[in-house]
Amino acid sequence: MVADCLQGAETAAFQYPGPSNNISAAQIRQDYEQRVSQARQQNEQQANGSGDNSNDNEEGQNGEDQNEEMAEAAVVSANTRKRKSQAAVKALKAAKQKKAKGDDNDDARHLNAMVNRRKSGNALPGQFDNCEYCKKRFTVTSYSKTGSGGGLLCSPCSKKEDLQDHQSKKISANKNKRGRRQNVSKILDGIVQLGASSLVESCIKKVADHIHDIEEFGDLPPDLVLRLSHILSKRRALTSRTVDLFLRGDTTAVDIYDCGKLEEDDFQKIFATMPFLERVNLRFAGQLKDRPLEYMMGHNTSIKHIHLDAANLVSNECWQKLFKTYGSKLESLRLSNLDSALDDESVAVLAEHCPNLRRLKLDTCWLVGDGAPTSIAKLTKLEHLxxxxxxxxSSEAVLELVDKLGPNLRTLSLNGFKNADDAVLDKIHERCQQLSKLRFADNCVCTDAAYARLFTDWNNPPLIHVDLSSTRDVDNRNPDGPEEPIGLASEGFKALMNHSGKFLEKLNICSCRHISHEALSTVFDGTHIYPVLKEIDISFHTSADDFLVVSIFKSCPALRKVIAFACFGIRDANIPPNVALIGGLNAHHTTLQQDSMRVIDQMF
Known part of the structure; x- marks a missing residue:
């Protein structure tokens, strides 16, 4: 029995995997041999004294019990050492993993700190020293921090130092995050800037940052005042207090691009402070009502250009009174986002009393319907519509409009006329001879053949700005479209680029999904050059890929902005300097990365 126990102890002992807790293999072997020799000696003594007397039998039995207890203790000790060794192996693996991840070991860090303190002459752990900051005497530990001057810090000062370090890191992270957000905002605006901003731009932004501390702009040039209006409107910082900075009694124009925080009295204050106004441009004017407009009609008699956006609290009667008051003086009128006023009757009053209008824009006016084009057709001096x-x-109303106004128009924008058919495009081809800008968007009736006829042998000079977005078949059950393509497709696109490609500056073919990849590759093949094209929108062209984008870059040397939302084939295109790619997979990461690489290249 004892031999079996010793054999088990021997087996357990030799399963010990390695040194741990300052126990060497030699020590384990020596302890084992000692226990085996003691057990053999006890067996020999029991064998020699087994027949002497009954007392010896009792002593032998007691000895045997003791041997069994010793053997069991040996087995338990071996198992304990085995568990400890396994724990040591696991700890060793964890330490290796921690080191592989780059984490510092606390003991090593404290040891390095002690070595540095010894080199620097500072007190060692357990000794006394005076705090570098508060000069109090404290006991140095291995966790004591070092101050900016090289001395040691007490526990309270160490906590303050840690808090300041944490706050500085947080501020730095916020700055980096804000910088990335500003870069993305610039990219969405089509701006890719290399290096630092100009001195003028930096000064303007600094003024915008402290706008609440500025009392007046002084003799700031009008273009810089306009730039400040852009920045503050984007930040939603134009309030009743800051708007006073833009009110000058001797100026003839007011441009406020975000009036969302202005009240009714603020608008009346604008018209009272600036009596010589000729141009009024107020966007998001949700609190503009009849009373401020009536005040403007009575005190600002020189107004020739009006641009009002989202003025939904102005009534139809007030609009009609406005048209009658300014009448023949009015040269430009832009009204947008009106959902509760300005109906066909008001448009008829406009056409009757404002015959000298040269520019008219009615954008997203909910109550304007089929009667408006007939009234607008009477404004024969219109150049921009x-x-x-x-x-x-109806398509007939649009045909009449184009037929009467077409010969004099320089820009034509027809958006959302879903019933306009091929006859409208043919009428534009026939009557319009001076267009530099054409927008015919959001239509699913006109065919690709009509677009091809429009741009083939057209006496109109080459266009500068073309927007034919969302002109496509909308039958989702037939994504490839009918046999005869609906909307701008391959042939119409080729005809457009043959007619105006050399002079185009801005092109929008968003959602024209029937333009094939072959047609796009033929137009942008790297050999046909479009020298002045600066902006192109190819969003929702599922066939667009990295090859096509690179070809566009080669064919358009002046390109500054490419919009490619939902173009999932664009992944790793090499973006040239000064070009903003908006949309596409990884476009944000690629643009920022290349922008930083360009800055690094400039530094070296």
Whole structure:
């Protein structure tokens, strides 16, 4: 029995995997041999004294019990050492993993701190020293921090130092985050800036940062005042207090691009402070009502240009009074986002009393319908026309409008006229001879053949700005479209680029999904050069890929902005300097990375 126990102890002992807790293999072997020799000696003594007397039998039995207890203790000790060795192996593996991840070991860090203190002459742990900051005497530990001057810090000062370090890291992280956000905002605006901003731009932004501490702009040039208005409007910082900075009694124009925080009295204050106004441009004017406009009609008699956005609290009667008051003086009128006023009757009053209008824009006016184009057709001096109605209008009304106004128009924008058919495009081809800008968007009736006829043998000079977005078949059950393509497709796109490609500056073919990849690759093949094209929108062209984007870059040397939302084939395109790619997979990361690489290249 004892031999079996010793054999088990021997087996357990030799399963010990390695040194741990200052126990060497030699020591384990020596302890084992000692226990085996003691057990053999006890067996020999029991064998020699087994027949002497009954007392010896009792002593032998007691000895045997003791041997069994010793053997069991040996087995338990071996198992304990085995568990400790396994724990040591696990700890060793964890330490290796921690080291592989780059984490510092606390003991090593404290040891390095002690070595540095010894080199620097500072007190060692357990000794006394005076705090570098508060000069109090304290007991130095291995965790004592070092101050900025090289001395040691007490526990309270160490906590303050840690808090300051944490706050500085947080501020730095916020700055980096804000910088990335500003870069993305610039990219969405089509701005890719290399290096630092100009001195003028930096000064303007600094003024905008402290706008609440500024009393007046002084003799700041009008273009810089306009730039400040852009920045503050984007930040939603134009309030009743800051708007006073833009009110000058001797100026003839007011441009406020975000009036969302202005009240009714603020608008009346604008008109009272600036009596010589000729141009009024107020965007998001949700609190503009009849009373401020009536005040403007009575005190600002020189107004020639009006641009009002989201003025939904102005009544139809007030609009009609406005048109009658300014009448023939009015040269430019832009009204947008009106959902509760300005109906067909008001448009008729406009056409009757404002015959000298040269620019008219009615964008997203909910109550304007089929009667408005007939009234607008009477404004024969119009040179710039932009219409976007939410109500459906007939193709005949649009034909009459184009037929009467076409010969004098320089820009034409028809957005959302869903019933306009091929006859409208043919009429534009026939009557319009001076267009530099054409927008015919959001239509699913006109065919690709009509677009091809429009741009083939057209006496109109090459266009500078073209927007034919969302002109496509909308039958989701047939994504490839009918046999005869609906909307701008391959042939119409080729005809457009043959007619105006050399002079185009801005092109929008968003959602024209029937333009094939072959047609796009043929137009942008790297050999056909479009020298002045600066902005192109190819969003929702599922066939667009990295090859096509690179070809566009080669064919358009002046390109500054490419919009490619939902173009999932664009992944790792090499973006040239000064070009903003908006959309596409990884476009944000790629643009920021290349922008930083360009800055690094400039530094070296």
């Amino acid at each position: 932009s219409l976007n109605f939410l109500r459906e209008t």
